[in-house]
Amino acid sequence: MDQLELFDIPNPCIGVCESNNRGYCIGCLRSRDERFNWHQKPAAERAHILKLLVQRRARLNTKTKPEQDSPSSGESLELF
Incomplete structure (x- = not known):
């Protein structure tokens, strides 16, 4: 039995369901x-x-400023 089968993998959703310009x-x-x-x-x-x-x-954290914990809703989160 694979170890992945023993534990449910949680959904990473945090309830902020809005797509950026890259989807x-x-x-x-x-x-x-x-x-x-x-x-x-x-x-x-x-x-x-x-x-x-x-x-x-x-990758996102290297692009944002150190004092900024999370992107504002206006940022595009360009990952690629």
């Missing part, structure tokens, strides 16, 4: 395809998406 949610940083049917996706796919989100958050 990524400004709350959880997922694309539309990554958000769609989250609970029906296989655990391995959800785990992969979570790893991508960590990379996106790190």
Whole structure:
């Protein structure tokens, strides 16, 4: 049994459901395809998406100012 099968992988949604100009949610940083049917996706796919989100958050944090904890709703969160 794979360890991923033992634990439910949480939904990274934080309730800020608004897409930027590139189609990524400004709350959880997922694309539309990554958000769609989250609970029906296989655990391995959800785990992969979570790893991508960590990379996106790190990339975003290097682009923002150090004193700024989170982007304002007006920022575009250009990840790519």
